[in-house]
Amino acid sequence: MKIVIINYGAGNIQSIKFAIERLGYKAVLSHDADEIKTADKVIFPGVGEASSAMKKLRESGLDSLIPQLTQPVLGICLGMQLMCNSSEEGHTKGLGIFDVDVVKFSPGVKVPQIGWNQIAKLKSDLFENVEENSHIYLVHSFYAPICGETIAETEYGINYSAALKKDNFYGTQFHPEKSSDVGERILGNFLGSV
Template identity: 45%
Template sequence: MKTGIIRYSAGNVYSVAMALERLGESYQVSDDPEVLQACDRIIFPGVGEAVTALKDLDMKGLTKFIKSYNRPFLGICLGMQILCRDTEENNARGLGIFNPKVRKFRGDLKIPHMGWNTLHNMDSLLFSGIPEGSSVYFVHSYYAELSEQSSSWCNYGKDFSASLEKGNYYGVQFHPEKSGETGSKILKNFLEKT
């Protein structure tokens, strides 16, 4: 069993790769759809700007690959936001796998939302064995609205989707690779239970 990590113009690939190494998981980092198609599951990390990332995905033929992949697929942070239908970040059109619109935090909040925060209503196999109210690490200025696809939520000025789920697609707004033992357990659940 091998996990593919999508390499594109958004960062964070190295942190995810190191987290998988700590779990003893074999992985392949690639931006080639044919190489990734041979993997048993995919992780789609991301730190960066949506429009640049979406253009890079299109140029590499990864948009079509992502939309047609039928095995377990996990989007992290920007990776999850790109899977949503659209984003206020430069009014970009997302891939439409998840329904929520991605909006920018507004008001008197310090942006980005950065640091540890609490998960609520954790309803996903990703959270198997993890206590309700566990904390994970966030770094983001945009958030996915709550929807029927929300599998957990968090509050920063308002409630937002901390994770999303639809079929074989999973998304987390937080960074499991930076979330200590809880994050490692979430990644392990993805690797073992999907």
């Protein structure tokens, strides 16, 4: 199986690569369109600021490629947020895969949210053998509200989307590669059964 991690200069990609290797798979880091198109599974990571990350995607043409992919694609953290319609961070137009707008946490909560939290209302084969209220690791200041494509929720002042799914596209606000055994199981489900 060919797994490609999209390398566009806005990802914490080594930890994802190591997590995949721990599961017994190999992954290629690439920004080459042909390599990404021929992958069996694609991981779209992201750490940093939305508008500068989108600028990098536009410069490389990946902004038009990613929404056209037909194999399973997993967006992680900022990767998931960029797959939404827009983000308040830098007033950024997103890839428009998930029909929701990313917004900033209200002034009443400390940002960024950093640390462990629980996921609930799990839907989708991405969470096969994952128990309700399992703990996952998050680092972010913006979030996707609950919408028709929400497949997991978490709470930080309000309930919001911990994961999204539409067709072959999946997104997790949390970092599965940093979420211990639960994250490993979720990553394994994406690489194995979805």
